Amino acid sequence: MHGVVPAAGRGSRLRPRTDDKPKGLVEVGGTPLLTHVFKTLSPYVEEYVVIIGYLGDQIRAHYGHSFDGKPITYVEQPDRRGLAHAVSMAEPVVSGLFLQLNGDNVLRGNVGDVADTHRRTGADATLLVECVDRERAKRGGVLELDDGDVTGLVEKPDDPLSRLATTGCFAFSQRLFEACRAIEPSERGEYELPAAIEWVLDDRGRVETVRFDGWRVNVNTESDIERAEARL
Template sequence: MKALVLSGGSGTRLRPITHTSAKQLVPVGNKPVIDFGLEAIAAAGITDVGIIVGKTGPEIRAHIGDGSQYGINVSFIDQPDPLGLAHAVLTAEPFLGRDDFIMYLGDNLVAGGVTEFVREFEETKPDAQILLARVRDPERFGVAELGDDGNICRLVEKPKEPKSDLALVGVYLFSGNIMDACHAIEPSARGELEITDAIQWLIDQGQTVAQHTITGWWKDTGKLADMLEANRIVLDRYETRLEGEIDAASEIQGRVVLEAGAKIINSTVRGPAAIGANTVIENTFIGPYTSIYHDCVVKNSVIEHSIVLEETSIADVPAMTDSLLGRKVEVAHTETRPERYQLVLGDHSKVGLI
């Protein structure tokens, strides 16, 4: 079995971060989102991995390299325009051929990995197997409608009036027959080749489409709220690991990951939290569910429930929460201030707070 990882989307729902950075490389728990998927694929015993890339391709390529850090062999596949998931499958046809494969959306996180689903697919050998999860906002996703027998009878991409709360999780398993389906369908009203239409084609042709409704957590990290929730979930799984320096005036409370070269000076870090390599925290309170990536400097501030990307500087900010800051951002205090701030800042931003 092969794997196809999709990393070519533009990430419009996470702008301005994604104006200058791939959404799949935004870290949760100080680990880029795409790493979780690649590690899950490797854990399932799949080593031949194609990665669809688009405009952020150079950044994705630089991060993943040849895949050896994950124990996989990587082939990068260019998709100049994101014209739908089924279009991505067709773009990867020279790599996939007619082999079975797992398709994994690079900005998704699935509890427990994918090994169970891969084994189930290999044992039962359907033409396609999809994962479903109950969601509060199904209009954002592909939605599955089940018949009285529990089998899938209809799939609809982002319906205005969903008839089900069962959303398609961003992990699919296919036989080579999906290629016939992708070639047979027409673009949707959105101008895209929808994978839901391709799977529906399989159903209409009498082919076997299995479903597995997952009970653990699953996150599509396409929006700020989802990214912060994914960060919470990941941090909750971490155990304390303190490799940096902590001075006598500082206190570590709860589960905290402190990478090598990081320094905690006259500060409190209350976990779950993660502080990246070579980051300096001084005269600061870091609250729960905060991830601060490598080579940052945070002084005289209070931060909680936030994600801060690398090489960012924060000074004299009395209350920051529910925020996502990009790379090389500079945030500093000015004379007049409100009680708290919520920020979404793109790379190289500079903000003066009043």
């Protein structure tokens, strides 16, 4: 199974740290963000695919061709046009099922359950999800449910229909790439991953969820770094 890691963003909310380095190399607890991500994925993947953009050559130089004895393939996303667009860049080098963890997540938890559930059920998408408060639900991807079944996924809703949110960890079949090609840009002009997952649902694909057991910090600001270091 490939481990796909989107890491192309500029990390503007972490300036000035990211003025001269990519977000993935910003240190949390003395360790670059991407190293945290690689270590979390390592038990479950055979190869990493890292999507780079802003100052991506620094990431290549830092990690080279492998991490923990497993090869790294780098894919360029020259224009940052949303997370679904970033993931679609990996299509030429990813075969079969893949596990995705966003490159700004410091996460300790049951990622293995996502990979196992995905293989066992034959799902097109398996989402690691957590229950959050209403304000947090407005800031990310939130599931719409009907008798426990996922019927939709909404990005940054004004009025969340549930408080079950995605965590930045997913497993996908190749069908996700088809969805990324089919969707239209959002009002923000970006190709959103929730829209791709909704396309899979609308096309009668199978979407499973795994409840998150652990902790995570999505690192976007200085205060996020402090929170992650406190947890570590």
